[in-house]
Amino acid sequence: MAVADETRTIFVTGLKNAHAMENQALSIMKPQVSRIENYPEVATRLEAHIRETEGQIQRLEAILSGLSESNSALKDMALSMGGSMAAISHSMAGDEIVKNSLANFAFENYEIAAYKSLLTIAELGNFPAATAGLKANLDEEVAMADWLDHNLRSLTMKFASLKEAGAPAKI
Template sequence: MADARSIFVTGLKNAHAMENQALSIMKPQVSRIENYPEVADMLERHIRETEGQIERLDAILASLSESHSTMKDMALSMGGAMAALGHTIAPDEIVKNSFANFAFENYEIAAYKSLMTLAELGGFQQALTGLKANLEEEQAMAHWIDSNLRSLTMKFASLKEAGASAKV
């Protein structure tokens, strides 16, 4: 089972870095939002959830006498910050951010489903509760984005048509 443990630990470290990347994407976005308070509120909530997800991953890693990878965390955080910066020049930044956030949430969902499978295969049952909580939060955020994309796009178009700042 040494291989199963190694694969699982690598996946946990990757998920930890992924969540740090998520923070580096969401925090700049929320700081720029002016005309979409519902998006800002949801992003702020999900930032708090993400911080909790990182704590859960730390606890799972600690239960295995492991810790996160500082290098992976830093590398993905830098990549996330660059991705967030890339959308700031788009005239439809809020819409582009929503597309990217929806894609990233679904990436996280896939990562947690895979980690849960690895936990089951490797006999790491104690990890399932935390991983399931993280998965459910990611699914809820993806659902919220999916459910609100139409109204966000309509609001963007309406603000743009009225000559108001529609970007963020």
């Protein structure tokens, strides 16, 4: 296999993995947002990021289609199931909102790394048509990670305050 073919294979595999990763993100965020009661600012931001993630999936599908490829249904299903299990496990925690925020921050940074890698492969493999969509996805992930980073302190303080007051602080 020629070097250009190897680079294309790496790129397509990365795109399929990113598509599955974004489906996993949806399977994590949707249950979270449906359970939030005392943190409307978190629910609002998660709802917005769910819409962004749906757009990211569409961008990835367009990039794959432009390469005459499609997503991997098996990868999508496997990672979605994993995301659902993670969401279920957090729902049993007394500090669910805090655990979700920590996990979301970690996942956003994973997504950022994935898109930076994909952009590098797009450059190496000379796939300029993919750059704008990947950069848009990266920018949205960076914005979400920044939001989580800037709101973790106030969310944790609100959680502790509600717990101290005897109010339901879990979600």
